[in-house]
Amino acid sequence: MGIKLLKPQTRSTIITYAIVIGAFLAVTVLDGVGLISNSLSGQLVPICAYVSLAVSLNLVVGVSGELSLGHAGFMSVGAFTGVVVAGCLARMGVENELLLFAGSAIVGAGAAGIIGFLVGIPVMRLRGDYLAIVTLAFGEIIKNLLNILYVGVDDAGLHFSMTDSASLGMTKGTILINGPKGAVGIDKISTFVLGILLVLITVAVVLNLMHSRDGRAIMAVRDNRIAAESVGINTTKYRLMAFTVASALAGAAGVLYAMNYSTIVPSQFDFNQSILILVYVVLGGMGNISGSIISAAFLTVLPEVLRPINNYRMLLYAIVLILVMVVPHTKIYQRIAEAVRSRFSKDGGAASQSAPAETGGEAHE
Amino acid sequence: MEALTNLINGMSLGSVYAIIALGYTMVYGIAKMLNFAHGDVIMVGAYICFCSVSYLGLPALAGVALSVVGCTLLGIIVERLAYKPLRNAPSLNVLITAIGVSYFLQNAALIIMGSDPKSFSSIISLPALNLFDGKLTISATAVLTIFACVVIMVALTMFTGKTKMGKAMRACSEDRDAAQLMGINVNSTISMVFAIGSGLAAIAGVLMCLAYPTLMPTTGSMPGIKAFTAAVLGGIGSIPGAALGGVLLGIIEIFARAYISTQLADAVVFGVLIVILLIRPAGLLGKPVNEKV
Numbered sequence: 001m002g003i004k005l006l007k008p009q010t011r012s013t014i015i016t017y018a019i020v021i022g023a024f025l026a027v028t029v030l031d032g033v034g035l036i037s038n039s040l041s042g043q044l045v046p047i048c049a050y051v052s053l054a055v056s057l058n059l060v061v062g063v064s065g066e067l068s069l070g071h072a073g074f075m076s077v078g079a080f081t082g083v084v085v086a087g088c089l090a091r092m093g094v095e096n097e098l099l100l101f102a103g104s105a106i107v108g109a110g111a112a113g114i115i116g117f118l119v120g121i122p123v124m125r126l127r128g129d130y131l132a133i134v135t136l137a138f139g140e141i142i143k144n145l146l147n148i149l150y151v152g153v154d155d156a157g158l159h160f161s162m163t164d165s166a167s168l169g170m171t172k173g174t175i176l177i178n179g180p181k182g183a184v185g186i187d188k189i190s191t192f193v194l195g196i197l198l199v200l201i202t203v204a205v206v207l208n209l210m211h212s213r214d215g216r217a218i219m220a221v222r223d224n225r226i227a228a229e230s231v232g233i234n235t236t237k238y239r240l241m242a243f244t245v246a247s248a249l250a251g252a253a254g255v256l257y258a259m260n261y262s263t264i265v266p267s268q269f270d271f272n273q274s275i276l277i278l279v280y281v282v283l284g285g286m287g288n289i290s291g292s293i294i295s296a297a298f299l300t301v302l303p304e305v306l307r308p309i310n311n312y313r314m315l316l317y318a319i320v321l322i323l324v325m326v327v328p329h330t331k332i333y334q335r336i337a338e339a340v341r342s343r344f345s346k347d348g349g350a351a352s353q354s355a356p357a358e359t360g361g362e363a364h365e
Numbered sequence: 366m367e368a369l370t371n372l373i374n375g376m377s378l379g380s381v382y383a384i385i386a387l388g389y390t391m392v393y394g395i396a397k398m399l400n401f402a403h404g405d406v407i408m409v410g411a412y413i414c415f416c417s418v419s420y421l422g423l424p425a426l427a428g429v430a431l432s433v434v435g436c437t438l439l440g441i442i443v444e445r446l447a448y449k450p451l452r453n454a455p456s457l458n459v460l461i462t463a464i465g466v467s468y469f470l471q472n473a474a475l476i477i478m479g480s481d482p483k484s485f486s487s488i489i490s491l492p493a494l495n496l497f498d499g500k501l502t503i504s505a506t507a508v509l510t511i512f513a514c515v516v517i518m519v520a521l522t523m524f525t526g527k528t529k530m531g532k533a534m535r536a537c538s539e540d541r542d543a544a545q546l547m548g549i550n551v552n553s554t555i556s557m558v559f560a561i562g563s564g565l566a567a568i569a570g571v572l573m574c575l576a577y578p579t580l581m582p583t584t585g586s587m588p589g590i591k592a593f594t595a596a597v598l599g600g601i602g603s604i605p606g607a608a609l610g611g612v613l614l615g616i617i618e619i620f621a622r623a624y625i626s627t628q629l630a631d632a633v634v635f636g637v638l639i640v641i642l643l644i645r646p647a648g649l650l651g652k653p654v655n656e657k658v
Contacts, residue, residue, distance in 0.1 A: 067457065122639065126646050129399060133597045134642055136590070137635035144632035180628075271590060275401075275464055282461045315472040321465035322447055325458050329450045 078251025116247020379615020404589015440563025600651020
């Protein structure tokens with residue numbers, strides 16, 4: 001019962017880390033016993049990438065309260081930058097996979113962060129649905145620009161072109177990014193352990209930011225912009241901070257995602273991808289980090305589990321999505337929930353005393 | 366002459382966007398929700414028209430009428446089942462539900478109709494018109510589309526301005542609670558808006574497939590996004606704004622495709638949107654709302 005003595009904030013932080021580490025241990029043990037199917041073990045790295053993406057998007061949507069529909073754009077900036085960096089490092093003779101991955105992830109995150117900052121400056125002038133449509137627009141623009149980007153590397157260094165691969169002017173180089181065909185011949189160096197590490201780093205960054213002075217300022221702006229402004233908080237600065245950090249984290253997740261496949265194409269990172277990540281965040285609960293982790297993992301696995309009913313699985317996915325959103329608002333559900341709640345409070349009078357503190361903790365998180 | 370042809374094509378594409386954007390903007394105005402499933406209603410409308418002409422052997426106009434009826438019903442049913450329970454829920458929950466509906470419609474179409482593209486030109490094809498001794502070629506589709514858009518705009522403006530139902534719609538979008546106190550049935554008004562929007566989407570679907578005759582389960586999603594962009598560009602919630610935004614967007618897209626780059630056309634369209642929103646944050650015809658404490 002020691003955990004109940006802790007502050008609600010500390011408790012939820014511990015629970016969040018415990019979920020990630022527990023999941024990692026469980027998967028490792030199950031894998032050792034041979035209970036993880038092939039299709040599922042292929043999903044482990046994407047799950048980690050989507051968990052990181054969901055947690056980082058939660059920083060924008062949940063913590064900062066801005067609807068962003070272009071998260072996949074920052075993911076793709078990270079992914080393609082990472083591929084280029086890995087290609088250069090490999091050419092320079094770096095063979096250590098950990099070093100390769102760390103180098104591409106850091107540069108990828110940096111590039112996505114810079115793009116996020118630049119995009120954020122105009123975006124943060126807008127509010128609400130107008131902000132949402134502009135993030136969507138930037139996401140589509142990034143996708144379009146990547147579609148005509150050609151990058152190659154040879155002994156002379158990097159070559160860029162916006163027309164075709166022939167105009168790169170290389171004789172004995174490798175093409176790293178080939179326009180609409182995307183990045184080809186990627187070293188598949190992402191592993192589940194690296195994925196879990198990235199998730200832990202993402203969670204640590206987001207939670208520390210949330211619990212810092214800056215994080216409280218970000219949440220104050222979300223809860224009441226005018227009140228926050230009147231106590232001297234620079235609203236644009238804090239919204240931009242959340243947006244930039246989230247973009248950088250999305251970039252790192254993009255690197256993880258890209259390094260799991262031998263080929264990635266720009267059209268993968270479209271509006272639907274952004275929406276997919278947003279669904280994880282809303283389903284997990286706005287501003288709730290452990291919720292994002294669980295819902296991202298669950299919803300990435302769900303289509304795999306439904307694979308036996310191949311044709312109908314996305315249909316079922318859609319129905320699950322609608323029901324999860326609609327059912328809690330139906331009268332029948334509310335009546336049942338009310339009945340269950342009153343039953344529990346009748347059973348133990350002592351238990352109800354600690355209940356307010358618990359609900360207080362959840363509301364805070 | 367080439368520029369004139371492009372202008373007419375742009376206006377025609379823009380008219381399709383405008384008709385779709387009307388649905389977005391009316392629903393947003395009254396229900397304050399972004400109906401992401403709207404683009405997929407277009408696709409359903411086009412499929413209904415396609416099926417009734419090619420499988421049932423109906424004449425083209427009957428097919429269009431059937432698809433309007435079908436989509437109107439679809440709009441009402443979707444609103445009742447998926448959106449009505451969420452009337453007082455946070456707007457993001459409604460958004461996710463709309464995305465769920467969008468996935469549902471796309472995948473239902475995939476299962477029923479298959480993933481292979483259907484060629485729309487096999488059922489309805491209109492001749493091209495030659496003007497000025499063949500110097501200027503306009504497709505009859507373009508003329509029809511622009512004409513349909515104008516008729517719809519005039520009809521809709523009169524409907525919202527003059528009729529009792531139209532006034533109720535405006536009242537609901539102004540202040541839903543006050544409208545209810547004045548004895549307006551808010552629920553049926555919202556249903557009506559969804560019905561009109563979805564019916565218009567069916568018309569847009571048929572018109573779009575006349576110009577771009579490949580029909581797939583994902584046909585509606587990109588025009589849906591573009592029309593949403595158009596609605597925001599014009600000022601979301603404003604009916605003339607949707608028309609203006611749609612036509613502008615169509616013209617910009619066609620000109621960008623012709624004179625800048627085919628691959629970058631979408632980027633140019635979205636770039637223009639961003640610039641306009643930075644100059645006028647509430648869209649071209651939108652009213653800026655100042656928050657008060």
